[in-house]
Amino acid sequence: MSAHGHHVEGEWPHQPENATLEGRNKVLGFWLFLGGEAVLFGTLFATFLALRDQVGDGPTAAELFKLPIVGAATLILLVSSLTSVFAVQALHQNKVKDLIKWLIVTVLLGFSFLGLEIYEFVEYIHHGHNFTTSAFSTAFYTLVGFHGAHVAFGVLWITLLIIQVKKKGLNLVTAPKVYVSAIYWHFIDVVWVFIFTVVYLMGRVV
Amino acid sequence: MAHTAHTVKRYTGIMDWLTTVDHKKIGILYLLAGGLFFGIGGIEAILIRIQLIKPLNDLVSEQAFNELITMHGTTMIFLGVMPIIFALMNAIVPLQIGARDVAFPFLNSLGFWTFLFGGLLLNLSWIVGDVPDAGWTSYVPLADTTYSPHHGVDFYTIGLQISGLGTLLGGINFLVTIINMRAPGMTYMRMPMFTWAAFITSALILFAFPAITVGLILLMFDRLFSGNFFNVALGGNPVLWQHIFWIFGHPEVYILILPAFGIISDVLSTFARKRLFGYSSMVFATILIGFLGFMVWAHHMFTVGLGPVANALFSIATMLIAVPTGIKIFNWIFTLWGGSIKFTAANLYAIGFIPTFVMGGVTGVMLASAPANFQFHDTYFVVAHFHYVIVGGLVLGLFSGLHFWWPKMFGRTLYEGLGKATFWMFFIGFQLTFFVQHFLGLIGMPRRVATYLPNQGFDTMNMISTVGAIMMGIGTLMFLWNIFITSRQPKNAANDPWEDGRTLEWTIPSPPPEYNFKQTPLVRGYDAWWKEKMDGNKEMTPAEPLGSIHMPSPTILPFFMSVGLFIAGFGFMYGRDPFDNAILGFLFNNYIVSIIGLGITFGCMFLRSVYDDPGYHIEVEELEDKGGRA
Numbered sequence A: 001m002s003a004h005g006h007h008v009e010g011e012w013p014h015q016p017e018n019a020t021l022e023g024r025n026k027v028l029g030f031w032l033f034l035g036g037e038a039v040l041f042g043t044l045f046a047t048f049l050a051l052r053d054q055v056g057d058g059p060t061a062a063e064l065f066k067l068p069i070v071g072a073a074t075l076i077l078l079v080s081s082l083t084s085v086f087a088v089q090a091l092h093q094n095k096v097k098d099l100i101k102w103l104i105v106t107v108l109l110g111f112s113f114l115g116l117e118i119y120e121f122v123e124y125i126h127h128g129h130n131f132t133t134s135a136f137s138t139a140f141y142t143l144v145g146f147h148g149a150h151v152a153f154g155v156l157w158i159t160l161l162i163i164q165v166k167k168k169g170l171n172l173v174t175a176p177k178v179y180v181s182a183i184y185w186h187f188i189d190v191v192w193v194f195i196f197t198v199v200y201l202m203g204r205v206v
Numbered sequence B: 001m002a003h004t005a006h007t008v009k010r011y012t013g014i015m016d017w018l019t020t021v022d023h024k025k026i027g028i029l030y031l032l033a034g035g036l037f038f039g040i041g042g043i044e045a046i047l048i049r050i051q052l053i054k055p056l057n058d059l060v061s062e063q064a065f066n067e068l069i070t071m072h073g074t075t076m077i078f079l080g081v082m083p084i085i086f087a088l089m090n091a092i093v094p095l096q097i098g099a100r101d102v103a104f105p106f107l108n109s110l111g112f113w114t115f116l117f118g119g120l121l122l123n124l125s126w127i128v129g130d131v132p133d134a135g136w137t138s139y140v141p142l143a144d145t146t147y148s149p150h151h152g153v154d155f156y157t158i159g160l161q162i163s164g165l166g167t168l169l170g171g172i173n174f175l176v177t178i179i180n181m182r183a184p185g186m187t188y189m190r191m192p193m194f195t196w197a198a199f200i201t202s203a204l205i206l207f208a209f210p211a212i213t214v215g216l217i218l219l220m221f222d223r224l225f226s227g228n229f230f231n232v233a234l235g236g237n238p239v240l241w242q243h244i245f246w247i248f249g250h251p252e253v254y255i256l257i258l259p260a261f262g263i264i265s266d267v268l269s270t271f272a273r274k275r276l277f278g279y280s281s282m283v284f285a286t287i288l289i290g291f292l293g294f295m296v297w298a299h300h301m302f303t304v305g306l307g308p309v310a311n312a313l314f315s316i317a318t319m320l321i322a323v324p325t326g327i328k329i330f331n332w333i334f335t336l337w338g339g340s341i342k343f344t345a346a347n348l349y350a351i352g353f354i355p356t357f358v359m360g361g362v363t364g365v366m367l368a369s370a371p372a373n374f375q376f377h378d379t380y381f382v383v384a385h386f387h388y389v390i391v392g393g394l395v396l397g398l399f400s401g402l403h404f405w406w407p408k409m410f411g412r413t414l415y416e417g418l419g420k421a422t423f424w425m426f427f428i429g430f431q432l433t434f435f436v437q438h439f440l441g442l443i444g445m446p447r448r449v450a451t452y453l454p455n456q457g458f459d460t461m462n463m464i465s466t467v468g469a470i471m472m473g474i475g476t477l478m479f480l481w482n483i484f485i486t487s488r489q490p491k492n493a494a495n496d497p498w499e500d501g502r503t504l505e506w507t508i509p510s511p512p513p514e515y516n517f518k519q520t521p522l523v524r525g526y527d528a529w530w531k532e533k534m535d536g537n538k539e540m541t542p543a544e545p546l547g548s549i550h551m552p553s554p555t556i557l558p559f560f561m562s563v564g565l566f567i568a569g570f571g572f573m574y575g576r577d578p579f580d581n582a583i584l585g586f587l588f589n590n591y592i593v594s595i596i597g598l599g600i601t602f603g604c605m606f607l608r609s610v611y612d613d614p615g616y617h618i619e620v621e622e623l624e625d626k627g628g629r630a
Helices: A020-053 A067-092 A096-126 A135-168 A174-205 B013-019 B024-053 B062-096 B105-128 B152-180 B193-225 B238-269 B279-292 B308-320 B323-335 B343-367 B368-376 B380-411 B417-444 B459-487 B528-534 B559-574 B580-591 B592-610 B619-625
Strands: B549-551 B614-617
Touching: A020 A135, A020 A174, A020 B193, A020 B238, A067 A096, A067 A174, A067 B024, A096 A135, A096 A174, A096 B528, A135 A174, A135 B193, A135 B592, A174 B279, B013 B024, B013 B323, B024 B062, B024 B105, B024 B380, B024 B459, B062 B105, B062 B152, B062 B193, B062 B380, B062 B619, B105 B559, B105 B614, B152 B193, B152 B323, B152 B559, B193 B238, B193 B279, B238 B323, B238 B343, B238 B380, B279 B323, B308 B343, B343 B368, B343 B380, B343 B417, B380 B417, B380 B459, B417 B459, B417 B549, B559 B592, B580 B592
Parallel strands: none
Antiparallel strands: B549 B614
């Protein structure tokens, strides 16, 4: 059936994620899913922008945000995007060891990002910035928390994929899975770039 | 992947239906569940109309009336007509593009079960006794905990959230199916109009549903976790809800109507026995309507006070939609013009659609004029308008599609005579119900009010409206009776039971075998089957040699994933309630119920990821045994 794609048997295709119909469906479906995710985050950003000045009796963005720690988190996440690119390069070259190595680095960076975010949230709560403090605080925790939940899902997912690639090897079933997890990872990185700009930088300046 | 023979457990009976990943069976499940909710919504509608049959009636209390109107709207839109649209899309779209299945059979099943469990959660509110009562739009502050203290609105937010997830998955599935799975030769500009409509509708679902997901999450956070999105005292903004709701809500009405446009395009050209007039302009108009549908949400908010500039822009954008819609209307008329028309039941519904939908469109343009809108706002004029487009448009379209494709779905043709009688009963009932409501609105009868005083000129028209609603109820019962007596007949529908079929679904047996096409067909032009018939061919040219067919395995995981979400939703809803029973209190107040529910869902996701589905093959010998033409 056409599901077996265009590649020659026994040769690793240049784009293993697109070598089978199932793979092509998965990649396209995932891009479309990210389109929906873009609307989801877009709506959350719009909500945050509408409510960001409504701080009530709570602390303002300028009082709360400390750019060094957020800057470190941003750097970590951007680097993790780079390492996931290296992972996909290894995937295309059928280098399983390199693939697993770069995926592990990506996951570790993801966990450090999450650690920093949790530390940051605990700090804010000490400063009286709770979920229920003001419209600003509710919108802040919802937007940034949604992103954090996406990162958490991502690291667990990629961890599961590392185990799968170790057990099943790299083949035309596992390759598309790794590939879409990489697109997902870039997407949450892009969302973070917007959060860094709209929430933190604009929060310090405007 | 080697062609090793995998042994896969094949289920029968109820387990077959719970585990199926076959798009045709999932279509039937959607039809059953959608039909059930359509019936519930219909009973709610008739209760509303009986309450309003005379002034100062006291059949139901004001509270019960609010619950009825809220649940009628919510049930009909999210759980009644959308699933029936999905039923037809599932049953027909893969056949129309010459595909063996949808792109993601597992997600297809998951989409159905999440929709069903979301709908069940929402309707469980009737049994619990806390029914949503803030209107189907659930505006804040009415829907916040101050004015809706009981769990009604929580059933709304969480039930719709779960069922909306299913819709989103379905949308992505159909987009990928149509982009990647078309048979050789089935270019975009050769796709049947129903497939085009399903394509654009799926795109709208993809970009509209995440907005309502966020809206429902915000409302849920406000209600369950004391958030402040809509809490004015701490800086929240109620107008934000209206924007988010309608950014979803307006595309939603095009999500509903575009498939009806597609259905009647296919039905009219089949029974006029003519090529659809202006096919390319139909495609273009469909895309344009889908695009403009995202640009007009604030016309639901003219009276909020967004200012004259915003109102003027949204007013003009709304009127623009009349252009592509008008293109479609004229194309349908020109398709009929000079055709050799067969007035089958399906075609009666399609022809009845045209003038009815035009009336709904005309009142739509009237409502789009912002100054006039201030007068029409919140009156029965609005109720008349949207029922003309949704019932007079979409529901007539669905009845048309069901009559048309019933033999393809079930192998039996519905009784034509009874079908035509049903059409007249439903159609006349519909016009009686809603035509007078225009005038009720113009003379000032407000919507969403449980009763009215006598001698304001409302009495007679309300009586007529109620009689019409009962006729629509009888029409629906006649349709069910038709299904019942048809189901007792032998399964003998031909491949092309209408004899004038134009598209690929009519080239295979009714109902089709699980693999649809024994050999993928080669498409040589628009109206692929009609073209072969006109060239004197008895069947499609195959695009591949006969070979073994790979099929996905049935699975119970989607069912349990949805059960998990249902349990988790229930847990969140009662997370902060006091419980007399210590164990229940412990389980709910520590969110252990929610954690268990989410654990089930994510556990199933884990299993799905770890265990690859090898599927199974239907071998050539088996294909030849079955003998059916492909």
